Amino acid sequence: MNEMSRNERESSEERKLELRLGPPGVEDWFHTHNKQRISFGNYFSSSNNGFQHVRGNKESSSSQTCCPKRVELQNGDNNKVTAVSNTSQKRTAPGPVVGWPPIRSFRKNLATSSSSKPSPPESQTQQDMHNNVSAGKKPIDNNYGKGLFVKINMDGVPIGRKVDLNAYHSYDNLSSAVDDLFRGLLKAQRDSSACGGNNKKEEEEKVITGLLDGSGEYTLVYEDNEGDRMLVGDVPWHMFVSTVKRLRVLKSTELSAFTRESWNLIVV
Amino acid sequence: MQQQQKVAALSYSFPEEVLEHVFSFIDSTKDRGSISLVCKSWYEIERWCRRRVFVGNCYAITPAMVIKRFPKVRSITLKGKPHFADFNLVPEGWGGYVCPWIKAMAVAFPCLEEIKLKRMVISDDCLDLIAKSFKNFKVLVLISCEGFTTDGLASIAANCRNLRELDLRESEVEDICGHWLSHFPDSYTSLVSLNISCLANEVNFPALERLVSRCPNMHTLRLNRAAPLDKLANLLRGAPQLVELGTGAYTSEMRPEVFTNLAAAFSGCKQMKGLSGFWDVLPSYLPAVYPVCSRLTSLNLSYATIQSPDLIKLVGQCQSLQRLWVLDYIEDAGLDMLAASCKDLRELRVFPSDPFGLEANVALTEQGLVSVSEGCPKLHSVLYFCRQMTNAALNTIARNRPNMTRFRLCIIEPRTPDYLTLQSLDSGFGAIVEHCKDLQRLSLSGLLTDRVFEHIGTYAKKLEMLSVAFAGDSDLGLHHVLSGCDNLRKLEIRDCPFGDKALLANAAKLETMRSLWMSSCSVSYGACKLLGQKLPRLNVEVIDERGPPNLRPDSNPVEKLYIYRTISGPRLDMPGYVWTMEDDSAYLE
Numbered sequence: 001m002n003e004m005s006r007n008e009r010e011s012s013e014e015r016k017l018e019l020r021l022g023p024p025g026v027e028d029w030f031h032t033h034n035k036q037r038i039s040f041g042n043y044f045s046s047s048n049n050g051f052q053h054v055r056g057n058k059e060s061s062s063s064q065t066c067c068p069k070r071v072e073l074q075n076g077d078n079n080k081v082t083a084v085s086n087t088s089q090k091r092t093a094p095g096p097v098v099g100w101p102p103i104r105s106f107r108k109n110l111a112t113s114s115s116s117k118p119s120p121p122e123s124q125t126q127q128d129m130h131n132n133v134s135a136g137k138k139p140i141d142n143n144y145g146k147g148l149f150v151k152i153n154m155d156g157v158p159i160g161r162k163v164d165l166n167a168y169h170s171y172d173n174l175s176s177a178v179d180d181l182f183r184g185l186l187k188a189q190r191d192s193s194a195c196g197g198n199n200k201k202e203e204e205e206k207v208i209t210g211l212l213d214g215s216g217e218y219t220l221v222y223e224d225n226e227g228d229r230m231l232v233g234d235v236p237w238h239m240f241v242s243t244v245k246r247l248r249v250l251k252s253t254e255l256s257a258f259t260r261e262s263w264n265l266i267v268v
Numbered sequence: 269m270q271q272q273q274k275v276a277a278l279s280y281s282f283p284e285e286v287l288e289h290v291f292s293f294i295d296s297t298k299d300r301g302s303i304s305l306v307c308k309s310w311y312e313i314e315r316w317c318r319r320r321v322f323v324g325n326c327y328a329i330t331p332a333m334v335i336k337r338f339p340k341v342r343s344i345t346l347k348g349k350p351h352f353a354d355f356n357l358v359p360e361g362w363g364g365y366v367c368p369w370i371k372a373m374a375v376a377f378p379c380l381e382e383i384k385l386k387r388m389v390i391s392d393d394c395l396d397l398i399a400k401s402f403k404n405f406k407v408l409v410l411i412s413c414e415g416f417t418t419d420g421l422a423s424i425a426a427n428c429r430n431l432r433e434l435d436l437r438e439s440e441v442e443d444i445c446g447h448w449l450s451h452f453p454d455s456y457t458s459l460v461s462l463n464i465s466c467l468a469n470e471v472n473f474p475a476l477e478r479l480v481s482r483c484p485n486m487h488t489l490r491l492n493r494a495a496p497l498d499k500l501a502n503l504l505r506g507a508p509q510l511v512e513l514g515t516g517a518y519t520s521e522m523r524p525e526v527f528t529n530l531a532a533a534f535s536g537c538k539q540m541k542g543l544s545g546f547w548d549v550l551p552s553y554l555p556a557v558y559p560v561c562s563r564l565t566s567l568n569l570s571y572a573t574i575q576s577p578d579l580i581k582l583v584g585q586c587q588s589l590q591r592l593w594v595l596d597y598i599e600d601a602g603l604d605m606l607a608a609s610c611k612d613l614r615e616l617r618v619f620p621s622d623p624f625g626l627e628a629n630v631a632l633t634e635q636g637l638v639s640v641s642e643g644c645p646k647l648h649s650v651l652y653f654c655r656q657m658t659n660a661a662l663n664t665i666a667r668n669r670p671n672m673t674r675f676r677l678c679i680i681e682p683r684t685p686d687y688l689t690l691q692s693l694d695s696g697f698g699a700i701v702e703h704c705k706d707l708q709r710l711s712l713s714g715l716l717t718d719r720v721f722e723h724i725g726t727y728a729k730k731l732e733m734l735s736v737a738f739a740g741d742s743d744l745g746l747h748h749v750l751s752g753c754d755n756l757r758k759l760e761i762r763d764c765p766f767g768d769k770a771l772l773a774n775a776a777k778l779e780t781m782r783s784l785w786m787s788s789c790s791v792s793y794g795a796c797k798l799l800g801q802k803l804p805r806l807n808v809e810v811i812d813e814r815g816p817p818n819l820r821p822d823s824n825p826v827e828k829l830y831i832y833r834t835i836s837g838p839r840l841d842m843p844g845y846v847w848t849m850e851d852d853s854a855y856l857e
Contacts, residue, residue: 097682099355101623101680102355102711103620103653110571110573158845159359159360159361160360
């Protein structure tokens with residue numbers, strides 16, 4: 001391998017990356033199947049640039065000049081990579097990346113969550129310890145308590161989400177969080193079904209409003225611990241939080257069978 | 269000809285019973301597989317006496333196929349969702365339903381004793397079916413599973429007279445009622461292992477106490493966070509033979525008698541080897557466990573939000589420690605102490621206390637890991653979250669610990685370079701794979717170019733599982749891994765600039781692996797279609813929340829891609845956002 005000239009080595013690398021389907025080590029399988037070659041043609045035309053890029057990188061990989069570029073990339077990419085994650089967790093990092101760092105959800109918020117019992121006067125150490133932990137850092141996120149995650153599904157959006165109700169404290173906050181969470185997804189659903197994938201100018205995202213009073217296109221309902229479906233907003237917030245099991249964002253027209261009054265009757 | 273006759277003569281000279289008896293000493297799935305390949309008669313004998321089946325991907329094979337080949341199975345292990353589901357990268361409803369398996373086995377394996385599931389969805393109806401179908405059912409392990417409630421558990425408790433083990437580790441259970449435990453009849457005394465650490469609400473504690481005290485073989489008990497500390501002493505007095513204990517919240521009103529009771533109870537636990545739990549720790553209560561520390565081999569403090577001095581005091585007493593899971597509150601100073609005191613340490617996991625903060629909140633750096641690698645000669649399994657790393661440190665760790673088999677490093681900020689030289693960490697990880705020749709599992713992080721993959725492809729010949737995030741420059745990186753890692757079984761990649769070329773060039777490699785996950789990369793829909801068409805023994809699943817991929821150009825990259833080998837064809841239980849690429853042999857109606 002060492003005896004090969006640089007050119008020979010590079011073209012053999014290129015050959016290694018030549019597109020073919022076959023068991024490893026079968027060199028010429030590709031050339032006997034011309035039909036496939038035609039369909040691979042598209043990939044080849046875009047691949048040459050890729051190869052040049054690769055070679056260039058290998059030359060400069062040991063230099064330090066590539067690194068500042070990477071730092072810029074990092075800042076840029078972080079924003080690109082931001083997915084529609086739970087808006088319930090306030091982050092202090094530039095933009096939350098879904099699933100990063102790779103820890104399980106039950107390991108999050110350990111430092112800020114406290115036990116349900118109030119700390120007794122004798123044991124100041126526990127409280128002091130929490131203060132020490134948080135000293136000299138950015139403000140603690142408002143996710144105290146264990147986190148109350150409930151599933152939320154929206155009509156027209158195939159995949160549900162989870163929200164942490166402990167982060168909201170009021171129906172208005174919850175309502176705007178639902179808007180945040182689903183507005184983009186709803187638009188994506190509409191675009192893909194309406195335009196058939198063309199890249200023509202898309203409509204603006206529609207703000208999701210009127211979730212709580214029946215005035216909007218969608219209404220927020222929930223299922224409580226007895227399995228009943230209820231309109232969100234009727235009971236005091238803390239009572240809602242203690243009985244809610246899951247949330248749904250329904251098209252308001254789906255509720256036409258029940259008037260608001262009859263919902264109340266069912267509830268009572 | 270003469271040789272073949274000799275072999276034939278040999279196999280006829282052994283009655284089947286003798287061979288079966290010999291095979292009964294061989295338990296590992298891999299060895300059993302090898303036995304079955306020797307000759308047809310060994311295949312037949314082996315399949316009739318196979319008792320344990322391991323299915324690493326529940327969609328790789330159908331229940332009917334397993335049942336047909338192994339008619340006398342007593343224990344089955346099934347895994348469902350891909351590993352990245354742990355980090356919310358797999359949307360809800362993806363799959364992993366165990367119901368078809370349970371239904372089929374309820375008929376075919378009436379003597380089934382063990383069901384072990386990981387990342388699967390199991391309903392209460394399913395649990396009920398298990399409870400009522402298998403008369404000798406002994407072991408139910410549900411790791412990171414979901415879809416069931418405490419009602420399902422009540423059915424298990426009420427019906428499984430011979431239950432030994434109920435382990436719900438890290439599962440998502442809808443906690444309807446803590447009284448499910450009371451469904452264990454008073455006559456039931458065979459419980460050996462109970463892990464309810466994932467349950468949100470309090471269980472009926474008196475019922476738990478009675479259960480624990482009437483089961484003389486109790487070995488493992490892991491309580492949940494809601495279990496009160498002031499009741500623990502009584503519980504322990506009822507089961508002093510416990511070997512593994514998980515406490516509940518380790519805090520209480522500071523009353524002297526609670527502490528003395530607890531300390532006395534722990535003193536009575538002469539067999540205790542493992543401790544876990546420790547949510548909400550009140551440091552002044554920690555000395556209660558000191559009586560058992562010197563015998564502890566396993567200590568899980570990964571929920572304990574206590575500071576380095578308290579951690580040092582506790583861990584410093586545990587000289588027999590083999591496994592330690594802890595938060596980064598332990599800091600470099602604590603790890604120095606660990607390296608000095610715990611010479612038998614084999615596994616270390618350090619979790620982040622503040623994973624989303626921008627700056628370090630603790631004095632934990634690469635130095636802590638270097639210390640442990642120097643001081644602990646048996647250390648072979650590492651999971652380490654930190655915020656800075658150098659190539660020099662990785663090099664030192666690699667040279668100190670060539671016996672490393674699992675090395676998972678997570679530098680919290682993506683693409684972080686060596687903080688001293690500002691270079692990539694290619695050479696550091698290169699040293700790891702070069703020196704640790706038995707490395708089976710590797711997770712990468714930090715600033716990494718294609719070069720690190722070149723090192724991995726060259727040296728990591730025993731590597732079975734690789735996790736990659738925010739790394740690499742081009743398809744060459746992926747190509748190095750796919751073409752070089754001979755034993756690769758699972759590859760999971762997120763946010764890397766890998767596209768079609770390396771995948772298509774190494775398509776056949778995918779049939780030798782269990783699975784490949786790629787999300788937020790640059791693999792086009794067209795390439796997915798091509799792979800699906802040409803490789804019928806693979807399921808190529810495109811996961812895309814934007815809607816059907818055929819409404820966008822073929823060159824458009826897919827959001828997520830999950831490819832796995834299978835002999836059962838495309839699955840039929842996919843949700844609306846998953847598309848399996850059809851193969852040419854599929855009959856299109």
